[in-house]
Amino acid sequence: MKCDLCGNDAVTFVRYNGTHLCSEHFIDYVERRVKKEIRKEISLYKGDTVGVAVSGGKDSMVTLSILHSLFNERNGIRLVCISIDEGIDGYRPPSLDIVRRFCSEESIEYRERSFSELGLSMDEVAPVSGSSSPCTYCGVFRRKLMNDEARKVGAKYLATGHNLDDIAQSVMMNIVRGDIERLARLGPHTNIRPGLIPRFYPLRLIPEKESLLYSIVKDIPHWDGECPYWQAALRNEYRDLVDGLEDRSPGSKFSIVSSYDKLKPMLTQTYSPVTELKFCSCGEPCNGSRCKACEYEDYLIKRIRGL
Ligand SMILES: Nc1ncnc2c1ncn2[C@@H]1O[C@H](COP(=O)(O)OP(=O)(O)OP(=O)(O)O)[C@@H](O)[C@H]1O
Numbered sequence: 001m002k003c004d005l006c007g008n009d010a011v012t013f014v015r016y017n018g019t020h021l022c023s024e025h026f027i028d029y030v031e032r033r034v035k036k037e038i039r040k041e042i043s044l045y046k047g048d049t050v051g052v053a054v055s056g057g058k059d060s061m062v063t064l065s066i067l068h069s070l071f072n073e074r075n076g077i078r079l080v081c082i083s084i085d086e087g088i089d090g091y092r093p094p095s096l097d098i099v100r101r102f103c104s105e106e107s108i109e110y111r112e113r114s115f116s117e118l119g120l121s122m123d124e125v126a127p128v129s130g131s132s133s134p135c136t137y138c139g140v141f142r143r144k145l146m147n148d149e150a151r152k153v154g155a156k157y158l159a160t161g162h163n164l165d166d167i168a169q170s171v172m173m174n175i176v177r178g179d180i181e182r183l184a185r186l187g188p189h190t191n192i193r194p195g196l197i198p199r200f201y202p203l204r205l206i207p208e209k210e211s212l213l214y215s216i217v218k219d220i221p222h223w224d225g226e227c228p229y230w231q232a233a234l235r236n237e238y239r240d241l242v243d244g245l246e247d248r249s250p251g252s253k254f255s256i257v258s259s260y261d262k263l264k265p266m267l268t269q270t271y272s273p274v275t276e277l278k279f280c281s282c283g284e285p286c287n288g289s290r291c292k293a294c295e296y297e298d299y300l301i302k303r304i305r306g307l
Pocket residue numbers: 052053054055056057058059060061082083084085086142159160161162166
């Protein structure tokens with residue numbers, strides 16, 4: 001197979017648009033779309049700080065690597081890598097080693113936070129999560145620490161490694177559950193709310209397979225171990241659903257996300273986000289008087305201690 005653009009050996013066939021690409025043209029193809037997405041989602045000026053949440057998985061490592069090539073001393077944008085240790089033995093420590101090493105080699109500012117600051121670890125939470133998926137708790141605690149650290153470093157935005165597959169799955173999941181209010185709140189976050197660092201998704205239009213291939217051809221280190229609690233995630237059902245649709249009709253993942261983008265203005269008209277947030281005693285913004293993370297913390301710590 002030869003690249004349709006230059007005749008060199010192709011590394012991939014992009015099924016949804018029928019093109020063969022060599023490694024050089026594939027890299028260019030990915031980076032052009034990532035830059036376009038970043039321009040669409042955020043606006044930055046000299047002196048601004050951007051946070052990037054990095055787990056060590058391929059998507060967040062690809063995001064970190066691309067943002068590092070874009071934001072640097074030359075254009076006066078400060079990039080800070082933020083990682084969270086959820087306390088999952090055998091899974092998180094090796095992935096954070098990769099992030100730390102990459103940041104040190106590339107001279108990227110690195111900040112790390114841990115669930116231990118909240119008095120628990122996911123290895124303690126998982127056995128007491130009952131009928132709820134451990135991922136529900138993990139996500140709430142992780143977002144709290146990510147937002148808190150992003151605020152501390154003065155980030156204007158916080159990037160995550162969510163890719164096209166993740167976004168398409170989230171759209172389908174909220175539709176099937178009938179949770180239209182949550183659907184309306186899916187990022188990227190366009191409105192500024194005090195205390196909440198707006199998140200953006202540079203890989204939003206990059207399919208997971210392309211992110212993996214990009215990490216391989218660019219030789220970006222990443223951890224591909226599987227979270228021991230992953231099987232419990234409801235998201236897996238939606239992964240199969242969306243992959244099945246894509247198999248039968250290539251381009252379905254793009255269609256799901258672009259349909260969502262067209263619907264979003266109408267959704268936010270009906271479900272406009274609360275702009276006047278209150279603050280929890282821990283410092284996090286919230287709708288009520290306490291944030292979800294603090295509520296969960298109290299409940300789980302009692303269960304862990306058998307109270
Ligand atoms: N422990 C963590 N520390 C910092 N950011 C995280 C962490 N876990 C997840 N994230 C952020 O949330 C995004 C989506 O999380 P998800 O659990 O799907 O990622 P992952 O499977 O660990 O790895 P990746 O998305 O990097 O391939 C990540 O891309 C990353 O930006």
